[in-house]
Amino acid sequence: MENFFLFDDGTYMERKGRNLSYDAGKKQAKILLSALLSFVENLEESKDCKADWQAGTELWVTHSTLEGLAELTKNYNDSLDTEAIRNALNCLISLKIIKDKRGQTNAKTRTNSKVWLFALKFPSIDKKENLNWLFKQGGEWDKCREAQKNNSAKVPKTPKEKSQGVDWQEICNAMLEKHKRLTTNELLFADDEMKFELEAIHVPLALVERKKPQKYSEDISAEQGSQLYEPSYEEKQRFEHEAFLEKIIRDGVGKTQGHRIALIGEPGAGKTTQLQTIAFWILNNNLGLPIWISLADLQGKSVENYLLQDWLKNALEVVRVKEEQENAFADLFKNNRVWLLLDAADEMSSPQPLTEISQQLTGWVKNARVVLTCRVNVWEANANALENFETYRLLNFEYPQQVREFIGRWFHNKDADKGERLWQELDKAERQRIQDLVKNPLRLALLCSTWQGSDKGLPETKAGLYQQFVEEVYKWKENRFPTTEQQQEELNAALGSLAKRAIDQETSRFRLRHKFVREELGDAKQQNSLFWLVLKLGWLNEVGLAAESPKEKVYAFYHPTFEEYFAALAIADWREFLNHVPDNPAQGVYRIFAPQWKELILLWLGREDVERKEKEEFIQALVEFDDGFCKLYWFQAYFLAANGIVEFRDCSRADEIVAQIVQWAFGCFDSTKQGWQSFFPLDKKARTIIRDTDRSKVVIELTKLLHLCQDKKIRRQLTDKNGNKFDEIILGQVALTLLDFSPDNFEACEVLKELINNSDDYFVPPFWLNKLQFDEQVEAIRRRVFSDSRPIEVSSETLEEENHSSREEIIDLIYSLNNIDDANPQKVETMLRLEKIITGNPEAIAPIIDVIKRSLHSNEDCDRYLLFKTLKYVQRIGSGNLELINLLISIINNHTYYENYAIKEHAISALTAIGIGNENVFNFIINLIDNDGLVGFVSPVACLGIILRDNLFYLAVAKLSCYLQDSVCQNNRAFYFDCYWTLYYCAENMIYPAFYQAWHQPEKVKDGEKERKILPPAKT
Incomplete structure (x- = not known):
């Protein structure tokens, strides 16, 4: 409505000054749309009007002038002049019946454009049915007109924003x-x-x-370690x-x-x-x-x-x-x-x-x-x-619908047949990797442009795709800024060197100062210099001025993904990614553990000009990496290898790598122990990785695993050992993942149907499943096996309440929980209301402290229940203040054993949730570890892993490294594995040389006073 003024009598006027007549507009619109529907129905062509059906029943007029539309009405119905056409279109727009597509982001473009572009969603493609739907008495036109009149009174008149002239x-x-x-x-x-x-x-x-984080009960095995996610x-x-x-x-x-x-x-x-x-x-x-x-x-x-x-x-x-x-x-x-x-x-x-x-x-x-x-x-x-x-x-474009629609529109006015050929080529089964890539809007646009000007087929790798993109950009600029093949090679090499240096920087990887660029590309003012050329070609663009030097320009690559591709071209040897010097990592190269280098490594593996022998050596170096830290960094190297074989498809070790990742993701049957061996918490990471590795090989391994899980002998053994519960979860995880990779997989569907039909209250309550369709039943199973969450029906009113409450109201809501029966739906509503108010709300800290203190001074069981519930709510507040932290520490240190409701366990969980990055909380938990203390069933080491941030990673490694010994594992397996997975989390967040230094730097503690050191930064 931004192009129209509203008058008191209900009529509208365009900002240009034209009145809109809705009585005439309805008749004019019917004539116009009738002509357009006939035009499309007869498949006629006109240079003055272009229209067709998109997405089934949506009529798109992609190019037409008022004169062209007037001529169209003359051919099919009563003739309308251009002003009548304009009135009809503006009425349809103001009623929001058609979508005005003229320069969507700029009102001025709409006002000045002579070309009309619009779309209208019909219920079908039948002309008579559509006209009746829109123009019959009480039809869509009348409904929209009535809604417009009702809403006009509610629209505030916004004054023009003016102040100080x-x-x-x-x-x-x-x-x-x-x-x-x-x-x-x-x-x-x-x-x-x-x-x-x-x-x-x-x-x-x-x-x-x-x-x-998923909440596990106390029957988790020691091998599952700390609950880090x-x-x-x-x-x-x-x-x-x-x-x-x-x-x-x-x-x-x-x-x-x-x-x-x-x-x-x-x-x-x-x-x-x-x-x-x-x-x-x-x-x-x-x-x-x-x-x-x-x-x-x-x-x-x-x-x-x-x-x-x-x-x-x-x-x-x-x-x-x-x-x-x-x-x-x-x-x-x-x-x-x-x-x-x-x-x-x-x-x-x-x-x-x-x-x-x-x-x-x-x-x-x-x-x-x-x-x-x-x-x-x-x-x-x-x-x-x-x-x-x-x-x-x-989200990405949905494949195939939105990808195909995008391609269709790209080639609509150019070469529709060529667009269809691109779609046919892209939609082949073996193009699954490229299909994934082009769900990204930028890459899809580049693919269309590349295909439009080239007869080459689609490449197999991301590197091949970007190589075509780069070639296409040079073609785009051929007329205005022609370059020779030699110049292009020089430019690519120089851009690669520049990009590699930029990505190695700790800051400003994507915004490059003029001086920094000039060191690689020469003088920007000198015509035909490399710097001058990359600016003309658009590889670099000026984006602002440097804060340190207000007169110095700052540049950025055409897009960060191109910066990564050019950097990959500058890699001469895989040892630029990894050069392991076990005894002196400071002298080595460990870019394989730097997140900003992952994409470059994948692009390098996809380069056609890199010898296969080089790629094989690199993959071998990854899967056989000996970190000297009980494989803490080896896992990361192995995961990178799994990502890499997508770009290096004929890798000789691909089958072995995929099989290992699938095993980590879902476990395996241990014939020696006659039980299922899982790899918590590595399994969650592995389930992420399998989506980014060779999918065809993953399907093969998942099918093997599904057959293994269905083996009657194994199922019988698992039932005896686990009461059939663990077996159901593993079976569900495998079947659902296989269905994701292979949507029509018959075996996976049959397994899921069996799980649904045999479901019990522990797994997914049958009364809940019976309400759902099969697709919804599958989603209920998915929530259960991957997140252990139970479906809860919540009223929309509860979810829409505002997050504004007084101190007294929060206290009253907490105390009201004592007065509501557990089976009463109002209790769920109250709990959800409290969670909404408290989550991330620092204003909730004071009332929470009040309730905790009152409950601590009471011996009543109902107050213990309140304390238990309040401690759970503390975990939702966010970063806690000093008073709350000290209060929680006092509960944990209290010699009174709060057996009812596991108060101490919830207190340390609350302390962990609000103490992220807090050095005082870190020192308190370290003290618990030093005193071999458990807080109920909660391991302090597991809590330690959750709060670590920045330099606390270094301190944690220095503290815990001495516990990764066989003697510790034999005496206290649970403690050993908690330490191991906490150190694994540290390894994921620290650069390799810093971890090495902390590992070999014994922590110096004397009389509770810790020696202060200058600490290396953690990896972001």
Whole structure:
């Protein structure tokens, strides 16, 4: 509705000044749409109008002028002139019956465009049925018109944002346009029409939550070790693009009411594009003032200083901003009118970017609504820093539907037959790896462009795909900036050297200062120098100025994935990834353990110009890596080898590697012990890895394992040993994973049906399964075998309650739990209400402390129950304060044995949850370990692994390394394995030389005083 004014009489007028007549519009629209439906039905061609069916029953008019549409009505029905056509279309748009696709992110583009582009979702492709559905009395037109009248009174009249003589809406629009030019991948689009058609396809978003660690009972075997988990995400709700804009951005649905939103995704997933769409949508719908900040541009500045010193000065185009202008600008924030759009947290120079952002959203800036984008790996590394954000993950295109739709639109106006040939080639069974790759929007666009100008087939590896992409970019630029083959080789080599140096940097891997680039590429001002050429070709783009030197330019690669590809081209020998010097790691090379190098290694393995012998040697070095630390780093090396064989498909050890990963993921039958051997907690990591290794080989191994699990003799032995419960879980895990890899697998479906039919209350309650369809039953089994969660029916009213409560209300809710019978549904509602209020809410700390103290001073059993429940709620608060930490420590140290409700066990669990990264909590747990103490059934070593962050990893290794001895394992296997898996977690988060130093540096403790050392940094 942003292009229309509403009058009191219910009529609308375009901003240009044209009245909309809805009575005439209905008749005009019927004539127009009748002509369009006849046009498509008869498969006729016209240079002035292009229309066809997309996605089944959606009619797309992809190119037409008013004159062309008027001519169309003359051919099929009563003739309409251009003004009648315009009125009909604007009425349809204002009623939201058709979607206006003219430059979706810019109102000015719509106003000035002579070409009309729109879409309409019909119930079928039958002309008569569609016209009746839309125009009959009480049909869709009448419903939309009535809804429009009802809503018009509810729409607030938003005044134009002006203060100090500044039109802030116009300013924000101009700044957004500027940033859009800097952040849009213009190389992908040959013309504006192509760009429109691709902007119309958006990836869906999913509201996700980190899964809580699985809670095991005390009958877990010692070999399963401490309960350490990698962060993973559970999809809570999926949103299509327009639903996300309407419900989350406009209506503010969700726990933060749209005030704190994080968009996370893989490189090329469309995070920046999505943020651009949100920015213009906010502006065009009068929802506030969107301000864009590319976070890499901060370069050490705070958000507040950047806004005042950089953004505001550039926006107002002044040398010095006046104080009254700064105050007026700050007032916009205080009045809740500003949206901060923070792009690419992963490109900040800070080692902990999310923590830095959290610390900067204070003062007058905190009143802004915030939408932030970030790569998944960076978000996972430090998500707790922004736990008050609601997290939405950009999903890939769905295969085959959205991928095929994208290809169809790309080639629609170029060569439809060629697009169909690409689809046929891509959809072959042996192209599964490429199918996965092109679910990523950026890579799919590049593939289409490459295919459009080339007759080559599809490559087998990611490296081969990027090689084609690079060749295509040179072709794109052939007319304006021609390069010889020799120049291209020189450019690729220089870019590779530059990229490798950049990725080796601890900070600013993706934003490169002018001086840094000049050292590799020469003088940018010298025509035909390497620097000059890469700028002209678009391999590097200017993205801002350096904070350290305000006059020095900063550059970025066309996309970070290209930086990684060029760096892979610069690797001459696999020993640049791994050069093991066992006795002196400081002299070696251990890039195989650096996360930023993983993608480069995979790309190197996929290079056709690298000898097979070199690749074989590297894979062998990985699977036979001897770390000297009881294989703590060997597991990581082996997992990398499993990833690598996807790119190096004819590796001689591929079968062996996949078989080992599947065994770690699901276990194996130990014929000696006549039982099932599992590999907790390695199994969770291995189940992740099998999705990124050779899938065809995984299916073979899973099928073998399924047959093994169905072996009657083995099943009988497992039943005798485990009461049939453990057998069901393993069988379910294998069958579900096989079904994921092979959706029509008959054996997997039969196993799942058997599990469903024979389910008991322990496994999945039959009364619950009986309510569901087969697909839903399968999902219920999946939740059970992978996360041990039980389905709970919750009312929507409970989930939508606001997270605002007083101290007294929190206390009253906790105490009310004593007065509600366990079987009463109200108790579940109350518990869920409490969890919602308390989660991540520091305001809940004081009332929680009150309840704990009151309960400690009482001997009543009901108060012990309250203490037990309250300690469970403490785990949801987040980082705790000193008073709460000391209170929990006092409970654990109390000589009174709180047997009822396992109070001490819950106290240390609560302490662990709120003590992440806290050195006082670390020292307390170390003291428990030194005194050989268990807290009930809870191992302090397992708790230690959960709280470790930063330099605490180093201290933990120095403390625990002495316990990995055979004598310890023989005397106390549970303690040994707790230490082992905690050290494994340390190894995952520390660079290899730092771990070596800590391992061989005995901790010096005398009279409780620890010697202070300068500690090497942990791996992020």
